[in-house]
Amino acid sequence: MTRGATEAAVRLSEVLSGRQPERHAGPVFPGHHCGLFEATFMAALFPASATLVVGPASCLYQAQVLAARRTGALQAAGAALRWLPLRQEDLALGCDALLEEAIREVVAECRPRLLFVVTTCTPEITGVDVGAILSSLRGTVDARLAAVRTNGFADLGRRQGTKAFLAALADIMDPVPRRPGAVNLLATRPPGPGAVELARALEEAGLTVHAFIPGSPPETLAGAPAAVNVILDAAAEPLARAMERRFGTPRCDLGHRYRPEDVGAALVRLGDFLGADLAPAADRLRARTAAFLAHARRRLEGVPFGIGAVEGSRYEAAAFLAELGMIPLFIEGAPLPEERPWAELLLALGHDPAVALPGGTAGTARLLAAFRPRIYIGHAPAELLAALGVAHCHLNSWWSEPAFAVPRRAAANVLNALAGGAPDPEPAVAAGRGGRPAWAS
Amino acid sequence: MGVVTRTVQPNDFLGTLWALTGVRDLAVVIDGTAGCSFFHMVNASPGAREALFGRFLTTALEEDDVTLGGGEEKLAAALRAACGSGAAAVAVVSNPVSTLIGLDAAAVAARVEAETGIPVLVFQGGGWRGSADDGAGEAMLALCRRFAAPGAPPSGAAPGVNLLGPTAETFNWPADEAELRRLLSLLGLEVGAVLAWRTSTAEIARAGTACLSVVTHPAGLPAARHLAEAHGVPYIYGLPFGRRGTLEWLERVAALTGRDLPPGLAARELASFPSLSTLARLTEGSHRGRAWRVAVSAPYPVAAGLTRLAREDWRLEVAAVRLAGDPGPAAVAELEALGAQRVVVDPGGSAWREALAAARPDILLGSAADSALAPEVPVHVRVAAPAPDTVALYDGTPLVGWRGYAHLTQTLANALRRPGGAAAPAERAPGAVAGDRSTARQGPAPCC
Numbered sequence: 084m085t086r087g088a089t090e091a092a093v094r095l096s097e098v099l100s101g102r103q104p105e106r107h108a109g110p111v112f113p114g115h116h117c118g119l120f121e122a123t124f125m126a127a128l129f130p131a132s133a134t135l136v137v138g139p140a141s142c143l144y145q146a147q148v149l150a151a152r153r154t155g156a157l158q159a160a161g162a163a164l165r166w167l168p169l170r171q172e173d174l175a176l177g178c179d180a181l182l183e184e185a186i187r188e189v190v191a192e193c194r195p196r197l198l199f200v201v202t203t204c205t206p207e208i209t210g211v212d213v214g215a216i217l218s219s220l221r222g223t224v225d226a227r228l229a230a231v232r233t234n235g236f237a238d239l240g241r242r243q244g245t246k247a248f249l250a251a252l253a254d255i256m257d258p259v260p261r262r263p264g265a266v267n268l269l270a271t272r273p274p275g276p277g278a279v280e281l282a283r284a285l286e287e288a289g290l291t292v293h294a295f296i297p298g299s300p301p302e303t304l305a306g307a308p309a310a311v312n313v314i315l316d317a318a319a320e321p322l323a324r325a326m327e328r329r330f331g332t333p334r335c336d337l338g339h340r341y342r343p344e345d346v347g348a349a350l351v352r353l354g355d356f357l358g359a360d361l362a363p364a365a366d367r368l369r370a371r372t373a374a375f376l377a378h379a380r381r382r383l384e385g386v387p388f389g390i391g392a393v394e395g396s397r398y399e400a401a402a403f404l405a406e407l408g409m410i411p412l413f414i415e416g417a418p419l420p421e422e423r424p425w426a427e428l429l430l431a432l433g434h435d436p437a438v439a440l441p442g443g444t445a446g447t448a449r450l451l452a453a454f455r456p457r458i459y460i461g462h463a464p465a466e467l468l469a470a471l472g473v474a475h476c477h478l479n480s481w482w483s484e485p486a487f488a489v490p491r492r493a494a495a496n497v498l499n500a501l502a503g504g505a506p507d508p509e510p511a512v513a514a515g516r517g518g519r520p521a522w523a524s
Numbered sequence: 525m526g527v528v529t530r531t532v533q534p535n536d537f538l539g540t541l542w543a544l545t546g547v548r549d550l551a552v553v554i555d556g557t558a559g560c561s562f563f564h565m566v567n568a569s570p571g572a573r574e575a576l577f578g579r580f581l582t583t584a585l586e587e588d589d590v591t592l593g594g595g596e597e598k599l600a601a602a603l604r605a606a607c608g609s610g611a612a613a614v615a616v617v618s619n620p621v622s623t624l625i626g627l628d629a630a631a632v633a634a635r636v637e638a639e640t641g642i643p644v645l646v647f648q649g650g651g652w653r654g655s656a657d658d659g660a661g662e663a664m665l666a667l668c669r670r671f672a673a674p675g676a677p678p679s680g681a682a683p684g685v686n687l688l689g690p691t692a693e694t695f696n697w698p699a700d701e702a703e704l705r706r707l708l709s710l711l712g713l714e715v716g717a718v719l720a721w722r723t724s725t726a727e728i729a730r731a732g733t734a735c736l737s738v739v740t741h742p743a744g745l746p747a748a749r750h751l752a753e754a755h756g757v758p759y760i761y762g763l764p765f766g767r768r769g770t771l772e773w774l775e776r777v778a779a780l781t782g783r784d785l786p787p788g789l790a791a792r793e794l795a796s797f798p799s800l801s802t803l804a805r806l807t808e809g810s811h812r813g814r815a816w817r818v819a820v821s822a823p824y825p826v827a828a829g830l831t832r833l834a835r836e837d838w839r840l841e842v843a844a845v846r847l848a849g850d851p852g853p854a855a856v857a858e859l860e861a862l863g864a865q866r867v868v869v870d871p872g873g874s875a876w877r878e879a880l881a882a883a884r885p886d887i888l889l890g891s892a893a894d895s896a897l898a899p900e901v902p903v904h905v906r907v908a909a910p911a912p913d914t915v916a917l918y919d920g921t922p923l924v925g926w927r928g929y930a931h932l933t934q935t936l937a938n939a940l941r942r943p944g945g946a947a948a949p950a951e952r953a954p955g956a957v958a959g960d961r962s963t964a965r966q967g968p969a970p971c972c
């Protein structure tokens with residue numbers, strides 16, 4: 084089950100000249116997570132909601148255990164999880180009536196204002212049409228209904244569960260008149276201090292935040308088509324597209340940018356799109372961010388790193404960290420065409436990291452053993468990294484930290500991970516900073 | 525009763541994986557979509573995760589494999605990779621998707637076994653066949669059938685005792701195994717194969733030469749019966765709990781293995797814990813002498829042992845007992861004979877929730893899922909999985925044996941001594957929910 088570590092890797096300069104790294108083929112472990120994995124996290128983030136998960140007991144049990152680690156978040160948001168375990172005969176003989184009964188039962192018991200129904204691999208394979216079942220139930224149950232179709236065999240590694248969960252919200256929205264100057268902030272996590280910072284910048288420019296998704300209550304979500312969508316995370320794009328298609332809701336992508344100059348430019352473009360002057364706020368926040376990054380650079384200079392999956396572009400993240408003086412040893416995944424400028428920037432900064440397609444944990448382990456970075460950025464088992472003496476870091480937070488908070492959070496997380504500290508602020512600290520805005524309550 | 529559940533019991537697919545995780549030199553191929561493999565890694569309890577890397581693989585079926593076929597080729601490739609990994613044997617475990625689409629893992633496995641000469645075990649329940657105990661039991665039985673050899677123990681070796689039933693996800697097993705080893709050593713016995721945790725095919729090969737099997741959890745029963753029938757290894761089904769219960773368990777082991785129980789053993793063992801004579805002495809002050817009511821939810825041998833401990837040693841009422849799997853009418857009758865006022869066999873949890881609401885216990889000995897069903901119970905003590913809120917790595921905190929009795933009594937006493945630990949039923953206002961502090965009368969502490 085082992086192969087050479089570096090034989091499949093090529094240098095970035097070679098990749099940009101057209102040579103591709105060898106793709107790992109064959110069995111892997113643990114492989115990609117399924118859509119249910121992400122949907123389980125998302126279920127906790129919607130106040131006054133319930134989520135009914137439909138599938139074999141093993142899928143539901145694993146989701147139950149995963150959710151139990153987030154009990155605090157579930158309780159805080161007032162979200163409930165319920166399970167409909169399927170038997171093989173339910174799938175063979177049809178389970179529409181069973182599913183309908185289950186939905187009525189959850190609505191009666193939990194009285195949610197919003198009910199998500201999440202499917203898994205086996206009902207998807209057998210063609211259970213949860214969308215049609217929900218359509219037939221709308222108006223007969225006292226809750227807004229959203230179908231979240233997930234599986235573990237398609238769109239893997241593309242945040243399928245998160246996208247499906249958010250996109251399902253279009254089903255619970257109402258056609259409402261447009262409110263001038265109102266925006267929705269579309270993310271994948273509840274608002275953190277960085278989101279508050281962005282919201283204040285928007286409000287200073289004369290805009291109002293209608294909804295933060297996820298986080299706002301069902302009634303606010305229902306009226307979201309009244310406001311322009313600002314996409315903070317690419318996984319929210321399918322929702323924005325669905326709202327554009329169904330309600331004509333305009334959308335603008337702020338993106339998940341790491342380099343402060345890119346963040347500033349994106350903010351100014353957003354202001355142009357919304358008809359507001361965001362340049363003063365961008366200048367002020369850029370200056371504040373630059374001061375923090377100058378401090379970070381003194382401690383990050385010369386630290387070698389490897390990088391895998393991150394929110395946004397791993398090539399932009401690598402370029403950002405290289406600009407802070409860090410040394411990229413390897414990057415998992417070849418650059419996409421739109422990532423070429425950052426790949427070229429890395430070369431211009433004097434770095435020519437290895438590029439590999441490791442195909443899972445075992446491949447990452449081989450890269451780590453071969454290159455021995457001081458820190459690995461991305462997803463890898465903690466036991467593996469600890470055994471190799473490599474620090475571990477994710478660049479993001481449990482909270483939505485958009486705009487200039489992206490580079491500050493990324494640098495802070497790397498600093499903390501190298502120091503052996505916690506990567507994220509305590510939730511109480513995050514929630515307490517600056518108070519809780521009205522649109523998040 | 526509704527169709528929706530608040531908690532879910534694990535199925536045979538998970539039980540099989542948990543059992544196979546515990547065999548060090550066995551490579552495991554999870555056949556199907558990779559999400560199951562990912563969840564298995566992510567949710568593995570501390571101590572079990574490191575047992576996965578380098579041993580587990582997934583065929584990671586994708587859309588074309590599911591709709592057009594092609595899964596057999598991926599499975600064959602994964603099995604060949606596993607057979608070439610240096611493992612003594614390989615197991616293939618079909619997930620719900622693989623079984624639903626009818627992938628014939630057995631045929632592929634037979635072909636690869638013939639090619640490589642490496643034994644390949646096949647488990648095709650797929651999560652549709654039954655409970656986690658069923659799946660783990662099937663795995664333990666298959667391991668014994670394939671590897672346990674008859675014969676005498678190696679020359680000079682002490683007679684071994686098999687421990688049958690635990691898996692990688694058995695709650696508190698490191699500590700319970702340590703106490704079982706200690707207790708058996710008091711009789712001059714050593715532990716042989718532990719199915720299935722931190723064992724190997726070589727240890728399993730010697731399981732047929734053991735002088736006794738102790739079935740610690742229901743999953744161990746099929747293997748114990750096989751070892752008894754095929755190799756003449758007697759077995760006992762049950763665990764030692766409490767003062768008297770531990771002594772009687774040791775007496776049974778001694779009788780079955782021809783050993784003598786050292787005289788005065790129980791008195792010596794408990795000499796360090798004189799205060800354990802009554803729970804009331806440890807819960808002095810305002811709680812002293814109250815008639816707390818206990819509810820127990822655990823696998824059968826644990827539930828039976830705790831029921832007896834609560835009745836005999838703590839002198840508490842056992843208001844309700846839940847068995848997630850059906851151990852048969854004899855077990856239910858035994859629990860009732862031990863003093864359980866109500867026994868519920870309920871995998872789904874709804875009947876158990878109703879039983880708890882009616883019984884209004886003050887203390888719930890159970891899993892995190894049980895706690896989620898009855899958050900109103902004032903005192904919760906973890907004795908079973910799933911327990912994602914509890915780390916149970918330390919081997920000095922057993923539930924079984926005399927040390928387990930001391931540890932459990934101390935744990936419960938501490939919980940009861942804390943402010944607001946448990947208000948006795950008599951203290952609650954009529955109609956109040958247990959644990960509702962606003963309605964509980966806070967009277968003066970009774971005098972001693």
